[in-house]
Amino acid sequence: MRGFLAILRRDLALEARRRESLLSMGVFAAATLFVFRFAFDLHKVESVTVSPAVLWVTALFAATIGLSRSFAVESAGEVMAGLLLAPVDRTAIYLAKVLSTFAVVAVVEAAAFLGLFLLFDPPEVWDPLALLGIAWLATAGFLGAGILFAAMTRHARSGGGTLLQILLLPLSIPLFIGGVQTSERLIRGLPLGDAAKWVPMLAAFGAIYLALGSVLFERVVEE
Amino acid sequence: MSAVVEARGLVRRLGGREVLRGVDLVVEEGTCCGILGPNGAGKTTLLRVLATLLVPHGGRLSLFGRSDRAGLGAARARMGAVLHGTCLVGALSLEANLLFYARLYGVAAARGRVEGLLDRMGLRDRRRDPVSTLSRGLLQRADLSRALLHDPALLLLDEPFTGLDAGAAARVEEILLERRRGGTAIVLVAHDVEKVLRLSDRVAVLDRGRIGFEGPPAEAREGAAALAGSGRG
Numbered sequence: 396m397r398g399f400l401a402i403l404r405r406d407l408a409l410e411a412r413r414r415e416s417l418l419s420m421g422v423f424a425a426a427t428l429f430v431f432r433f434a435f436d437l438h439k440v441e442s443v444t445v446s447p448a449v450l451w452v453t454a455l456f457a458a459t460i461g462l463s464r465s466f467a468v469e470s471a472g473e474v475m476a477g478l479l480l481a482p483v484d485r486t487a488i489y490l491a492k493v494l495s496t497f498a499v500v501a502v503v504e505a506a507a508f509l510g511l512f513l514l515f516d517p518p519e520v521w522d523p524l525a526l527l528g529i530a531w532l533a534t535a536g537f538l539g540a541g542i543l544f545a546a547m548t549r550h551a552r553s554g555g556g557t558l559l560q561i562l563l564l565p566l567s568i569p570l571f572i573g574g575v576q577t578s579e580r581l582i583r584g585l586p587l588g589d590a591a592k593w594v595p596m597l598a599a600f601g602a603i604y605l606a607l608g609s610v611l612f613e614r615v616v617e618e
Numbered sequence: 619m620s621a622v623v624e625a626r627g628l629v630r631r632l633g634g635r636e637v638l639r640g641v642d643l644v645v646e647e648g649t650c651c652g653i654l655g656p657n658g659a660g661k662t663t664l665l666r667v668l669a670t671l672l673v674p675h676g677g678r679l680s681l682f683g684r685s686d687r688a689g690l691g692a693a694r695a696r697m698g699a700v701l702h703g704t705c706l707v708g709a710l711s712l713e714a715n716l717l718f719y720a721r722l723y724g725v726a727a728a729r730g731r732v733e734g735l736l737d738r739m740g741l742r743d744r745r746r747d748p749v750s751t752l753s754r755g756l757l758q759r760a761d762l763s764r765a766l767l768h769d770p771a772l773l774l775l776d777e778p779f780t781g782l783d784a785g786a787a788a789r790v791e792e793i794l795l796e797r798r799r800g801g802t803a804i805v806l807v808a809h810d811v812e813k814v815l816r817l818s819d820r821v822a823v824l825d826r827g828r829i830g831f832e833g834p835p836a837e838a839r840e841g842a843a844a845l846a847g848s849g850r851g
Contacts, residue, residue: 401721409709468707476671477705477764481722482695618672 398483399491406495409468416464416496420457420503425510427453432514442515447579449515451571453507454530455537459560461500462541465492466549475549479616489612493542493605497535504530517582526581529597533570536601540566543608547615566604573597619646622682622772622803623668629676630660630667637663639827640677647771650794650804652818654811654838659824661807662702665776668805669699681772695723698770700778704761708750712741712760715749716767723768735763738793740786754781762790766797773797773804779813791817815839 410416431449469475478488508527511517544562573593580590587594623645630638637660645651655661666672667679670690678685681693706715713732720728736742739759744752752760758781765773773794779787794817798804808814814821814835821838823831831838 397724398722401718404721405707405710405718408714409707413709468709471708472703473701473705474707476669476701476703477719478722479671480669480694480697480699480705481719482692482724483722 396487398481399487402478402483402488402491403495406468406491407498410495410499415467416461416499417502419464420460420499421506423460424453424457424503424507427456428507428510428514437515442517443579443583446511446515446517446582447575450508450511450530450578450582451574453511454504454534454574455567455571457503457507458500458534458537458541459563461496461503462538462545462563463559465496465542465545470549475616485613485616486609488616489542489546489608492546493535493538493608496542497531497538500534500538501531504534522581522584526578529574529577529581529594532594532597532601533574536570536597536604537563537567539601539604539608543611543615546612569600570597573600619648620683621645621680622647623651623805624680624683624685625668625677626680627677628664628667628674628679630663630672630674632663637827638667638674641824641827641829643668643822643829643832645772645803645805647803648798648801649819650798650806650817652814652821652835652838653805653807653824654809654814654821655824655830658826660827661824662776664824665699665774665805665807666701669697669701669774670694693772695768696771697774698765698768698772699774699776700758700761700765701776704749704757705764706749706757706760709748711746712736712749712752713745715760716764719764720767725768731767732763735766738789739763740789755783755786758782759786759790762793766793771802773802775804776807777809778806779808779810787813811839 428449435445469478505527508523541563544559548558573596576590577587577593580587621644623643625641625643628638628641629636641664643651653661653664663672667674670693679690681690682696684690684693716732716735717728720732725731736745739762741756741759741763744756749757749760758778762778778790782790791813794804806814806817815838818835820832821835822829823838
């Protein structure tokens, strides 16, 4: 717990000071929303039809940027070795990285939702809090798998980002299908209905990815 | 005296090449073992294996009498290491970095310990500066402070004198001798033969992944020369 809190505190303090991940993800999310807004003529296409896809594409790629920066601090010098030399359980390092990355991605997603609301003007009956909850649930699973792959690809001198995406995106498909299905209902202001089954599935995928990441992280960082 | 480090037949491959080819090494508490050898002999790889950063592909490593996975993990709490690069985060101040590591190691009264080490290393004036602004020599002193934070019983040092001026090098030597007298086992990898001979109780000369010579410092110079003379050093 001591190591987990120390790493989490350090990473959040660094991000609060430099805002590098927040800015790169935020700018990307804003640009994506604007591109989609001008790509769709909302007089011809219903905003509720395109909003879920816009939302999840924005969240997916912003989170991928967050992941690619998750080990930026450790990639310099022997900072990662410094962590591994310390008497800290490797699972604690993994969970601290997941949570510190999640904190930044969650803020960007909340801002992206606000941007979606402003640019796409979906019906007023939607439930933004439930929508954000679903997004964060899917994001936790995405980062659970993603931090593991980010640690795995951190040594790649070139093409590490590509490798990360190739490994991660196929695993993320169930998370994003669930996300799109549920958010479409919520944006339309409808009860979840059949889509409600995706909520426990998102939680289950998240739990599986986090459990696998906790177990496998030690093997991944071991050389 | 009990053996803090006991390595038997260590083998480690990197990129398909066998870098360590059956290294035997014993380091007892309160002693310093100097490791000499030409570039590419495997000194840094050996140090990283001893630090548990690299897993050996063969042989057996025992730290503080334990060679099982849990035992090697537990040894990290009693081990301090200075590696080739810095373990400190460039964007954070020197003090913030040391306090971070003090938290990781569960150091009691961390702030006092950090201040004491900064004083000892002559770094107090720079404690609020981001690590990225420190010179190579200051960074080396800062990294050594980090390695000493938790009062380790085993110190693994890879070229700890790099970038240090004469005064700082003398200060570091003094600290190492003091630690050794206090019972700390030290493994010292360096190119500076004179410093290694001066600080070590035993010297091992690594030659293409094997210990080519091991003995007291007085004989080490001859041993290293003999290896070089045979075209293997």
